[in-house]
Amino acid sequence: MRKTIFIFAALIIALLALFKLSTYSFLSGNSPIETIIAVIAIVFFVIGVIINKKVLHNEKKIVQEIDHKKIEEIGLSKREYEVLCQIASGLSNKEIANALFVSESTIKTHVSNLLVKLDAKRRTQAIQIAKELRIIVN
Numbered sequence: 001m002r003k004t005i006f007i008f009a010a011l012i013i014a015l016l017a018l019f020k021l022s023t024y025s026f027l028s029g030n031s032p033i034e035t036i037i038a039v040i041a042i043v044f045f046v047i048g049v050i051i052n053k054k055v056l057h058n059e060k061k062i063v064q065e066i067d068h069k070k071i072e073e074i075g076l077s078k079r080e081y082e083v084l085c086q087i088a089s090g091l092s093n094k095e096i097a098n099a100l101f102v103s104e105s106t107i108k109t110h111v112s113n114l115l116v117k118l119d120a121k122r123r124t125q126a127i128q129i130a131k132e133l134r135i136i137v138n
Helices: 002-028 033-054 068-074 078-088 093-100 104-117 123-132
Strands: none
Touching: 002 033, 078 093, 078 104, 078 123, 093 104, 104 123
16 A cells, blocks of 8 residues: 555656646747657656556466365265355355256255354355365355
């Protein structure tokens, strides 16, 4: 945050300095106003390109791997894991049942088993615990 504030403050100061310089240059009659505006535009274009390359593209993507051993330790079946992933996607029991081609009561059973195995009271808590255990991707 401080770095961003510093960058923008430096840009504002640079802009003010360029405007003051252009005022003096224009008043002395050495250069036309179009040239001064073009120079300011080019300077800020270059600054924008540099900031874009350094700041925006330096974000490192954190690749989170799923801990398959933890899934086995908890004792989740493949179907229960599929249901957990669907819950994490925000689907309801009915939508999960349609996606996995099973009945809604089967999904309710899987959800109940998931809550017990993850020691959770609600679906949202189960998702949170699963993310902490790294068995689903954030």
